[in-house]
Amino acid sequence: MRQHDAEVPDANATYVFAVCRDPDPSSCAGLPGVTHEAPVRLLALDSFTAIVQTVRARDFTDEAWQSRLSDQRELERYARAHHDVVSAVAAACPTVPLPMATVYHADERVREALAKETDRFRTALKRIAHHAEWGVKVYAPPAATAATDDADRRTGRPVVPTDRARPAAGAGLAYLERKRGAQRLRERSQEDALRTAETVDEQVGRLATVSRRLRPHPQPSTDRRVQILNATYLVAEHRSEELALLTRTLRERTGAEIELSGPWVPYSFVGEV
Secondary structure (H helix, E strand, O other), X not given: OOOOOOOOOOOEEEEEEEEEOOOOHHHHOOOOOOOXXXXXXXXXXXXXXXXXXXXXXXXXXXXXXXXXXXXXXXHHHHHHHHHHHHHHHHOOOOEEEOOOXXXXXXXXXXXXXXXXXXXXXXXXXXXXXXXXXXXXXXXXXXXXXXXXXXXHHHHOOOOOOOOOOOOOOOHHHHXXXXXXXXXXXXXXXXXXXXXXXXXXXXXXXXXOOEEEEOOOOOOOOOOOOEEEEEEEEEEEHHHHHHHHHHHHHHHHHHOOEEEEEEEEOOHHHOOOO
């Protein structure tokens, strides 16, 4: 989240959603944006067009945003409004999203500030033109484990000596062997899972223009799956069906659970601007 110049309580400010090239004016018509007090509009820059909205500066001071950060519902409303505008414009032309709460004191300050990023915008727009972002997540099944003490208890054969019973000869050794076997099984399962993740990433990466590996998300305590790949790929629009087919093929070939999501606005591939 970034804020620029919007510190005068009674003044207006300019909220910037994105920078794009040759937008369709109708793509953002009627969108409420982050406020219902002014329309979302186009602002011509030297080489590009910014998608902006006039807002009240007092709503975007540091103090105002700190308060908003503590209100999850209000924060989600702003995030959804920002994303809706970016998505609508990106559906019509190459679009570089800006972070939520990118605000400047006036239109002229927007032009001055964004002019310094012209080369970066040009590179990003060229990269993402006619592309979309797709997410791929791969999950490994819960690692299989060998039966140990529980199996012995189910069969009525205790492993640990008690005052009233003695283990059968070799029971302790058998117990240790089962534990070692379970550990080897877990290690093989982990190795197989990592190989699967690398295979999926390599195959999808060949189809994509560029890709990024992300940190795997921890799963809820009720979900015993282990996420072994969390990656995002920039894929040309004309290859989307090929991507879906490849994902299905990899599911069948590897037996892994593979989730494909998208297409998304390519947030991950426009760089920090």
